Amino acid sequence: MTGVSARDAEFTDYVSGKALWLRKVAYLLCGDWHHADDLVQTTITRLYVNWPRVRAAENMDGYVRTVLVNVYLAERRSPWGRWLPLFDGDEESPGADLDSVLDLRTALAALPPRQRATLVLRYYCDLTVQETARTLGCSQGNVKSQTARGIDHLRRLLHGYAVSFSEEVQP
Template sequence: MANGSDAEYLAYVHGRTTGLRRTAYLLSGDEHHADDLVQETITKLYVRWSRISGVENLDAYVHTMLVRIFLDEKRRGWWKVRLGVPPDRPAPVQAGGDVEERALLRAALSQVPPRQQAVLVLRFLCDQPVADVARVLSCSEGTVKSQTAHGLTALRRILGDRIHSLGGTR
């Protein structure tokens, strides 16, 4: 890369890594997997940097890359290889909410189909509007709405009676 674009890339990545990691963690539910998703995203970004650094909404472009990498990974079958299992570490403590509730919700969310999971995370945990989620997932707003409804129904089915303890309704 010429003309200082390496420096621009590094500045961009350093400024966005925390936000990317947060979204990746919300999607995957695992800090190591989140790190892998972010690493793959910023690696692909580096390869394309000279062509896309001038994109009008670069943040949205990179966010879309991250979500698509997550979804592509979910589509991979048995052939996906993990080279090692890192030692167990306690999950990071986050402010607000009960740890057991978060664990229960995370476990239920991981059982929802990948696209529905992505829609729920983007809509409710990342607080993105329907139009933005539709753009990220390359689908219509109606599809986002139906995937949201189906995903919430699946969560209610998975959680069953425990949903009342999370403050929801049936």
């Protein structure tokens, strides 16, 4: 194989193996499967352009995750990104308690982008505070405060859903 063909084959193998993982992380960040696909496509394009740098990374998955999160955060900062819906409510749910899953997804979608990214990295991707700080390009203290604020915000939102639900159920 020529250098370009080998490079393309290696890139294709890596992306094929990570596509579902990337899509799940992107969905948790944005709350919409179609938008997640767009985030993944943009991420894959950036990876392809910088493939030699990606290959040289000590932790390729961490590098790729950082690119995905940066694509998401950059989009949320742009005026166009603020017009995109975060959740349309008709997506598939893996949990047995559909109402709880939908409440959590709706609450997660209501968080500011940095808090949402921090919670997804910490609790879905299971990163440490240090790894999350490296991925987001911020201090460990910032990760801790964003995590605490995000969890507090989620609790308030979810408590609001529980209260409104119990008021509907009362005779």
